[in-house]
Amino acid sequence: MNVICEATIAPNKGWIGEVNRGQILSVMGKSVIDFNAFKRDDIREYFDTARTRIYNLNMYPTKGHRLFSKQNNPMMRILEDGFAGIGFHDLQSSHGCTDAMLELLSPMEISFADLPDPMGLFRNLEISAEGRIRPFPKGPTEPVAIDLEAEIDLVCGLMNCPAAETSAAGAEFTITILQP
């Protein structure tokens, strides 16, 4: 595989860039990372948490699941999930770092009101059998990776959320884009 791009993202910083169809976005970290994806050729089509949950019939996205757009089209496929067995990525919450994500996405001219809900990588929201969302999530203690294959040409935005409630606040993360 050829490495197309590598980057290290400091706490409270973000990364935005293109991930083309067939390429693999590998995200390695232990802090909470808010993730959004947009169809490159029509940014009004973007990743949607509800469509994704129901396509996969699961609240917790992991290996084998697909990410869907509001328009019901596949966007990405999760090839590997190093967080599996440790915790779950979050598809329930809003952004924990809205202002920073808006600034990151400023080239796309997205308003606060239209900012799509993210996938909260490594957020590990715990939900009780009664449906109570527990306020003390724990992240991974060591960096782990999630690999996502683009099914269409995308612009992806990732924000290293400063979310103070996580055990790993303040850690950097890395992204690698691979061309198989």
Next chain:
Amino acid sequence: MKIISDDFVPANSGWGKAMLEGQVLRLTAKTIIDFACINLHNLEERFDQARTKVYNMKIWISTGDVLYSKLNNPMMTILEDQFAGTGYHDLQYGTCSGVRYARAKEEGRLNQYHHGDDIPIPDHGCWENLIDGFKEWSIPPELIPSPLNIFQHVDIDTKSGEIKHTPNRPNDPIYLDFRADMDLAVAASACPDLAAPEFGQPIQAMIYEP
């Protein structure tokens, strides 16, 4: 109570109205109703599933809980929930739609959502119905909020995250009363509800002053 409006909404169709702060919306049905609301004076401010779950700190909401907007303001408060004790309203599903039914059929997955793979599928669903319900305000399809899915009881294994469609619905029409906490455009879809024992049914949408 003073009734402001009281509308019959046929199966698999949409309904929408403006309502004022303090007025109460009563939605009555025995099958799924997809519901969303938008600030009447700022159409950018819309109901948001995620904010609603995080503010209430739970994935199922009922009497006393509040519907929140993306902009972090309270929009509506649930006053009476006749489904309580029988089932939960859903905040995981987006909307059904013509394209989603077509994709499920193409992938041979209708049975995961409904009762059988040979079931006839509708050409439209709640997404189209909500677009129609909000037509006076011309909300673009991609900005129709993922709804509160009333009377949609879903089995969720909160350990594995697995979501299972169920046919569990009210035996007879029951209602949900919720009060507007700001002036609103509201829309509801009488879901085609292919998982319900007798499929989607008409709904009744009443706005009243308490």
